[in-house]
Amino acid sequence: MAGMATRTTRRSQRRTEALSRERIVGAAVELLDSAGEGGLTFRALAERLSTGSGAIYWHVANKDELLGAATDAVIAGALPAGPGDPAAGPREEIRAVALGLFVAIEEHPWLATQLSAQMARNPWGPVTPRIFERVGRRVRALDVPEENWFTATSVLVHYVLGAAGQNAANTAGARALGPDADRAAFLDSVAKAWEDLDPEDYPLTRAAADQIRDHDDREQFLAGVDLVLAGVMTLRPAAPPS
Amino acid sequence: MAGMATRTTRRSQRRTEALSRERIVGAAVELLDSAGEGGLTFRALAERLSTGSGAIYWHVANKDELLGAATDAVIAGALPAGPGDPAAGPREEIRAVALGLFVAIEEHPWLATQLSAQMARNPWGPVTPRIFERVGRRVRALDVPEENWFTATSVLVHYVLGAAGQNAANTAGARALGPDADRAAFLDSVAKAWEDLDPEDYPLTRAAADQIRDHDDREQFLAGVDLVLAGVMTLRPAAPPS
DNA sequence: ACCTGAACACCGTTCAAGT
DNA sequence: ACCTGAACACCGTTCAAGT
Numbered sequence: 001m002a003g004m005a006t007r008t009t010r011r012s013q014r015r016t017e018a019l020s021r022e023r024i025v026g027a028a029v030e031l032l033d034s035a036g037e038g039g040l041t042f043r044a045l046a047e048r049l050s051t052g053s054g055a056i057y058w059h060v061a062n063k064d065e066l067l068g069a070a071t072d073a074v075i076a077g078a079l080p081a082g083p084g085d086p087a088a089g090p091r092e093e094i095r096a097v098a099l100g101l102f103v104a105i106e107e108h109p110w111l112a113t114q115l116s117a118q119m120a121r122n123p124w125g126p127v128t129p130r131i132f133e134r135v136g137r138r139v140r141a142l143d144v145p146e147e148n149w150f151t152a153t154s155v156l157v158h159y160v161l162g163a164a165g166q167n168a169a170n171t172a173g174a175r176a177l178g179p180d181a182d183r184a185a186f187l188d189s190v191a192k193a194w195e196d197l198d199p200e201d202y203p204l205t206r207a208a209a210d211q212i213r214d215h216d217d218r219e220q221f222l223a224g225v226d227l228v229l230a231g232v233m234t235l236r237p238a239a240p241p242s
Numbered sequence: 243m244a245g246m247a248t249r250t251t252r253r254s255q256r257r258t259e260a261l262s263r264e265r266i267v268g269a270a271v272e273l274l275d276s277a278g279e280g281g282l283t284f285r286a287l288a289e290r291l292s293t294g295s296g297a298i299y300w301h302v303a304n305k306d307e308l309l310g311a312a313t314d315a316v317i318a319g320a321l322p323a324g325p326g327d328p329a330a331g332p333r334e335e336i337r338a339v340a341l342g343l344f345v346a347i348e349e350h351p352w353l354a355t356q357l358s359a360q361m362a363r364n365p366w367g368p369v370t371p372r373i374f375e376r377v378g379r380r381v382r383a384l385d386v387p388e389e390n391w392f393t394a395t396s397v398l399v400h401y402v403l404g405a406a407g408q409n410a411a412n413t414a415g416a417r418a419l420g421p422d423a424d425r426a427a428f429l430d431s432v433a434k435a436w437e438d439l440d441p442e443d444y445p446l447t448r449a450a451a452d453q454i455r456d457h458d459d460r461e462q463f464l465a466g467v468d469l470v471l472a473g474v475m476t477l478r479p480a481a482p483p484s
Numbered sequence: 485a486c487c488t489g490a491a492c493a494c495c496g497t498t499c500a501a502g503t
Numbered sequence: 504a505c506c507t508g509a510a511c512a513c514c515g516t517t518c519a520a521g522t
Contacts, residue, residue: 062516
């Protein structure tokens with residue numbers, strides 16, 4: 001019965017430290033990062049916090065609320081408050097915010113699903129306004145007519161979340177291929193599958209297979225952001241000075 | 243053995259009819275439509291097909307594959323093959339494809355999550371090429387330089403899926419508010435929550451609350467598509483003739 | 485007030501056994 | 504070849520009982 005342990009993976013911060021919503025959310029983020037969406041379990045969480053699974057319910061209503069709190073905690077850290085860099089123009093600021101979300105999702109792949117879920121079924125929660133405000137303010141600075149703010153911001157946010165999620169999935173897919181496989185190997189396997197499609201039905205996808213093989217992910221991502229920004233600029237009332 | 247039945251809610255097509263992958267996928271779609279993502283269960287599916295839950299595994303590897311097959315079946319129906327309407331220009335065709343996806347997701351809200359999941363973690367499956375090809379071909383017809391096809395198509399698809407998912411979630415949210423509540427009531431509750439935000443931190447979100455209240459969903463959606471298209475047009479090599 | 489941990493009502497998946 | 508249905512190893516959530 002004597003635990004022969006002292007494991008190096010300290011799994012209980014300190015069993016005397018009181019449980020709190022904050023500690024629970026922190027442990028949930030760690031679990032999501034290390035074990036993925038399927039790894040977050042009340043039992044695993046309780047073990048990591050060296051408590052009973054029922055105890056968590058004293059601080060958190062249910063798993064949905066826990067996921068929402070974890071999502072908001074990470075986003076709040078990734079999109080800090082404040083007016084950003086005043087030297088950069090709004091376009092550069094938008095690119096920076098977009099890239100910030102891209103990187104956050106790369107570091108926490110579970111964010112992609114959760115952010116979409118939060119914005120979709122819980123738009124009154126803290127996550128949606130946080131992202132909307134951050135992006136929308138910069139869109140306004142672009143001199144877009146007021147009735148177009150919402151459309152422009154929606155397009156930007158949906159694209160950013162979708163593309164960043166795609167990128168994170170590519171990383172995850174590469175890891176799943178094997179520990180030695182890298183991102184290029186994964187994209188290559190996708191390209192091969194596309195090249196095997198029926199030439200009759202999928203000429204364009206076959207032609208695009210090559211492009212997917214060697215592309216820089218961030219560059220591609222930012223090219224998409226620039227495309228949206230180019231569309232946004234066409235909404236401005238008058239021709240801008242050069 | 244004489245069934246006294248002939249139930250009006252025919253829940254077993256005919257118990258003598260052999261099980262098949264096609265029947266299973268069809269029943270899965272019905273279950274997803276009527277009971278949502280949480281309603282698709284091997285036990286519920288087995289009951290509906292009047293068979294044992296284990297039998298399903300003879301035709302389908304696991305739940306992921308079943309969800310993928312259900313998603314592909316619906317998308318194949320919503321985006322029929324063929325070159326579309328040759329009379330319309332590529333911009334009109336892109337709007338039509340986008341609206342087709344929008345409507346399909348409105349009718350099958352579980353599609354929003356599943357499409358993103360399929361494109362992200364299963365890009366070699368049938369769903370991704372189907373959508374990509376349909377949209378990409380029209381983008382090419384816009385005379386976009388070849389190296390921009392992928393970016394332009396990605397932006398369009400990510401926006402369409404994100405916005406359509408948001409729309410479907412609004413419909414679902416309204417239903418959840420109560421059987422008598424409509425979409426306007428739901429959006430109003432979101433707007434109210436946004437108006438209660440801290441004016442210091444969320445000036446723009448508060449200002450946008452009003453816009454969310456009375457907006458036509460399809461019109462808003464198509465405005466976003468047009469914004470992306472405007473951005474895509476800027477990629478064309480030369481100034482087009484009027 | 486906060487925590488424990490057994491118990492409940494579910495899951496997806498497997499597999500010996502049937503036909 | 505195809506189907507049955509009990510069994511296994513999980514889940515999220517509840518709740519009497521403890522401190």
